[in-house]
Amino acid sequence: MNQIFFVAFLLQICFAFDFNKYNTLDKIEKYLATFNSNYQGKVTSNVEIIGKTFEKRNIYMVKMVTRQKTQCGSCKGKSKKAILVDGGIHPRDFISHAFVLYFLNFLKTTQAGFYLVKKFDWYLIPVLNPDGYVYANNLERLWRKNRNPFNETCIGTDLNRNYGIGWNPENGGSSNPCNELYSGPAPFSELESQAESRLMLKRAFIGYLSIQSFGQLWIYPWGFTTDPVPDKSTLDKCAKTAALAATSRHGVVYNWRQTSQRATLGGISSDYAKAAGIKFPFEVLLRDNGTFGHLLPENQIIPTCEETTDAVVAWADCVCVEMV
Ligand SMILES: *[C@@H]1O[C@H](CO)[C@@H](O)[C@H](O)[C@H]1NC(C)=O
Ligand SMILES: *[C@@H]1O[C@H](CO)[C@@H](O)[C@H](O)[C@H]1NC(C)=O
Numbered sequence: 137m138n139q140i141f142f143v144a145f146l147l148q149i150c151f152a153f154d155f156n157k158y159n160t161l162d163k164i165e166k167y168l169a170t171f172n173s174n175y176q177g178k179v180t181s182n183v184e185i186i187g188k189t190f191e192k193r194n195i196y197m198v199k200m201v202t203r204q205k206t207q208c209g210s211c212k213g214k215s216k217k218a219i220l221v222d223g224g225i226h227p228r229d230f231i232s233h234a235f236v237l238y239f240l241n242f243l244k245t246t247q248a249g250f251y252l253v254k255k256f257d258w259y260l261i262p263v264l265n266p267d268g269y270v271y272a273n274n275l276e277r278l279w280r281k282n283r284n285p286f287n288e289t290c291i292g293t294d295l296n297r298n299y300g301i302g303w304n305p306e307n308g309g310s311s312n313p314c315n316e317l318y319s320g321p322a323p324f325s326e327l328e329s330q331a332e333s334r335l336m337l338k339r340a341f342i343g344y345l346s347i348q349s350f351g352q353l354w355i356y357p358w359g360f361t362t363d364p365v366p367d368k369s370t371l372d373k374c375a376k377t378a379a380l381a382a383t384s385r386h387g388v389v390y391n392w393r394q395t396s397q398r399a400t401l402g403g404i405s406s407d408y409a410k411a412a413g414i415k416f417p418f419e420v421l422l423r424d425n426g427t428f429g430h431l432l433p434e435n436q437i438i439p440t441c442e443e444t445t446d447a448v449v450a451w452a453d454c455v456c457v458e459m460v
Contacts, residue, residue, distance in 0.1 A: 178202060219258055220414070222346055226296060268280075301360060308360075340413065347444075349432065350423060355375070356419075418451075
């Protein structure tokens with residue numbers, strides 16, 4: 137009996153999830169399997185499958201909710217709302233998957249995290265594009281699209297051009313299936329964007345964070361047009377709050393603005409979230425500002441996750457204050 141426990145203990149050490157590394161999909165899925173649980177009778181977490189990919193992989197979502205009905209801090213007295221977070225819409229953004237996993241662990245293991253789960257229910261999709269992530273890990277590190285083939289030579293659609301809002305290959309995307317910005321043959325032609333939009337329509341989320349890289353930037357709708365959203369000043373305020381909180385952690389400067397300020401982009405997920413009624417949708421571009429780009433060294437994973445967690449905590453507080 138003792139020997140069995142000892143072996144189990146060794147296995148635990150050998151296969152403990154390492155937040156300092158970019159983990160493979162295999163390791164991430166094993167880690168997620170530990171999330172079906174109930175922490176001290178307070179927080180319930182469930183792993184759900186929200187869809188399948190072209191290569192028949194599951195798209196997993198972890199749901200973390202409390203039984204308590206009362207909210208705390210700036211959310212006090214308001215009905216409890218939910219927030220959706222995704223990573224890896226572009227698989228080459230390795231830091232984005234790493235952040236969502238770090239953040240899950242933060243929610244699960246820390247007092248500050250528990251406080252956030254008391255304020256909001258959290259729905260987290262660490263790997264929205266698992267086919268692309270496996271391909272980026274194994275064959276082409278800078279892969280951006282999914283793996284749905286157009287023909288033998290031209291594979292994949294840029295998911296963040298495929299959502300059904302302002303979809304237009306001529307507007308920041310591409311109609312060429314060989315191009316890495318290929319918008320797909322039609323809005324929501326892809327299983328991954330379909331899965332996430334179903335979720336957005338089913339559950340009335342108050343906030344959405346699409347975690348990407350790189351650029352050190354918090355951006356908000358609209359992207360497909362230079363027109364402002366009606367509540368632009370509120371979104372700008374919360375983006376600013378988040379960017380300043382991120383900056384103050386390690387002095388790495390984050391900025392904020394409307395997505396289309398530099399160039400318009402059609403069919404992006406944060407615009408769709410807004411159109412689907414999610415009041416506070418943002419695209420969060422993590423480190424860096426171009427030195428390493430998508431090849432952010434592993435020794436920057438933890439500092440990036442720390443500053444981004446600070447940013448999300450401050451952002452969530454802003455959402456509490458501003459939401460009705
Ligand atoms: C695949 O489609 C692209 C774009 O239409 C075309 O240029 C290419 O020749 C096609 N490849 C094959 C093998 O049909
Ligand atoms: C990029 O970030 C580094 C580290 O924070 C900083 O020293 C540098 O000035 C930044 N460059 C630009 C162009 O913002």
